[in-house]
Amino acid sequence: MKLNSKYLEGLRIRPDEAARARESRPRCDWPGCDEAAEHPAPKGRDREGEYFLFCREHVRRYNKSYNYFSGMADEELREWLERNVTGHRPTWKMNPRAHANGGAWRQTAGLGAGWRDPHGVFGSVRREGARPRRKLPPAVVAALEALGLPEDAEAALIKARYKKLVKELHPDANGGDRAREARLREVIAAYHNLRKARLV
Ligand SMILES: [Zn+2]
Incomplete structure (x- = not known):
């Protein structure tokens, strides 16, 4: 029997969707590595609640250099990673919040209280008291949802929620419950995605 391609087409993930799904997954923190990262590794004793995310190969290498007695990764490796992790992969070239408010808002904001925009030419000018709407990439919205947060959550709230959830x-708190480990x-x-997006 010949398979009807019309039926199959609806089932297949289109390349652009597949690419987007890949994009929304966090990447390995190892400098130069672009693999999907699924393995958290603690940054060390003085950075409780902070984790690198590595691919399988690099979490092994990281763990090898991790000193369980002092609770710290080899200092040199850790410093090197932290220096490089934020700089080597320009995932976000600009702060998405600044971007969402738009250049127009910035320009018109300096024109004083009497300035009006009756025709809505500068559509992004916000009304007095209205919350600025961020236009966030889907991956960032998904990350906020994963933390149970609304799209307009500020950095302080994101941090507080993250700390609470990690705790x-x-x-140590859940007796090795696998479902909670996955969560x-x-x-x-x-949180990693939100940091890359510079929301925290
Ligand atoms: Zn890697």
Whole structure:
């Protein structure tokens, strides 16, 4: 029997969708590595609740250099990673919040209180008291949702929620519950994405 391609087409993920799905996954923090990252690794004793995310190969290499007695990764490696992690992969060239408010808002904001825009030429000018609407990429919205946060959540709220969730879901607190471990991974990955997007 010949398969009807019309039926198949609806089922197949189109390349652009596949690419978007890939994009929304966090990338490995190892400098130069672009693999999907699913393995959190603690940054160290003085950075509780902070994790790198690595691919399988690099979490192994990282763990090898991790000193369980001092609770710290080899200092040199850790410094090197932290220097490079934020700089080497320009995932976000600009702060999406600044971008969302738009250049127009910035220009008109300096024109004083009497200035009006009756025809809505500068559509992004916000009304007095109205919250600025951020236009966030889907991956960032998904990350906020994973933390149970609304799209307009500010950095302080994001941080507080993340800390609370990590504390609740931490293996020490849940007796090795696998479902919670998966949720912890999800929370860490979401926070990681928000940091890359510079929302925190
Ligand atoms: Zn890697």
